[in-house]
Amino acid sequence: MTEAQQRQAQHYLTQAKRVVVFTGAGISAESGVPTFRGQDATWKGMPAAIASSIGLLEQDLTTAWEWFDYRRTRLKAAAPNAAHIAIAQAEKHFAEFLVVTQNVDGLHQKAGSTRVVELHGNLWRGRGLRTGKQYDLPDAPLPTLPPRGEGDEPLRPDVVLFGEMLPAGAFETAEIAATRCDVCLVIGTSGVVYPAALIPFAARDAGAAVIEVNPEATDLTPHVTLSLRGQAGDIVPRLLAAVSGA
Numbered sequence: 615m616t617e618a619q620q621r622q623a624q625h626y627l628t629q630a631k632r633v634v635v636f637t638g639a640g641i642s643a644e645s646g647v648p649t650f651r652g653q654d655a656t657w658k659g660m661p662a663a664i665a666s667s668i669g670l671l672e673q674d675l676t677t678a679w680e681w682f683d684y685r686r687t688r689l690k691a692a693a694p695n696a697a698h699i700a701i702a703q704a705e706k707h708f709a710e711f712l713v714v715t716q717n718v719d720g721l722h723q724k725a726g727s728t729r730v731v732e733l734h735g736n737l738w739r740g741r742g743l744r745t746g747k748q749y750d751l752p753d754a755p756l757p758t759l760p761p762r763g764e765g766d767e768p769l770r771p772d773v774v775l776f777g778e779m780l781p782a783g784a785f786e787t788a789e790i791a792a793t794r795c796d797v798c799l800v801i802g803t804s805g806v807v808y809p810a811a812l813i814p815f816a817a818r819d820a821g822a823a824v825i826e827v828n829p830e831a832t833d834l835t836p837h838v839t840l841s842l843r844g845q846a847g848d849i850v851p852r853l854l855a856a857v858s859g860a
């Protein structure tokens with residue numbers, strides 16, 4: 615990020631009343647959470663995309679849970695980084711502010727963000743297979759798999775699996791905020807997974823300034839107003855400091 619780019623981004627943010635922050639795995643990279651692309655992750659010889667699929671869950675709920683509980687256990691020690699914290703502190707400075715995340719790690723909430731739409735669910739919750747009722751599952755590893763809810767109902771991870779739709783209402787809420795915002799900050803996403811990746815386009819098409827923060831160029835880069843190269847933990851606090859007057 616050049617100084618001129620930093621000033622330009624800060625200008626957009628200090629003028630803004632409504633902000634959407636759209637995040638992907640890259641915002642949690644500096645918290646030690648692995649990103650998805652650029653690696654061929656496997657678990658017990660299974661590609662991660664198969665382990666995280668609705669097909670495996672329907673076939674073998676316990677094995678599907680073993681994979682998610684492995685991820686949960688690895689995630690347990692992860693703490694929000696400077697980017698999550700700066701975003702959480704920024705929300706009170708805007709009339710409207712919404713974090714729209716593709717991440718399932720819960721780190722935005724852990725940092726203190728209160729207005730978060732989770733497009734892909736949350737690893738720290740389970741959902742009743744019959745009732746759809748959501749349960750907080752803070753333990754990792756879980757004592758028994760699959761975990762069970764009221765009436766001994768088996769639970770599934772409350773995350774969006776490959777081959778599934780997004781949770782009802784989540785995308786719609788995000789899209790409405792995107793079409794109303796003045797600035798959309800796009801942080802740490804490759805922008806290749808849809809419909810999530812439509813959010814920056816909805817903001818741009820409605821006239822918002824779209825500011826990307828990523829160490830690399832992405833599919834979204836040609837479509838944004840400003841693309842800032844660098845790590846989220848470095849750039850995001852510098853941009854948002856202008857808003858909080860820090």
Ligand code: OAD
Pocket residue numbers: 637638639640641643644649650651716717734774775776801802803804805806807827828829830832844845846847
């Ligand atoms: P990806 O793994 O596709 O992309 C991560 C992005 O973060 C890349 O563009 C990296 O360059 C960038 N990045 C890496 N380190 C960074 C840092 N320190 N600061 C800022 N950016 C950094 O992850 P997503 O775009 O989130 O879906 O992937 C989208 C979806 O694909 C996920 O939500 C998941 C996956 O399939 C589901 O689980 C349904």
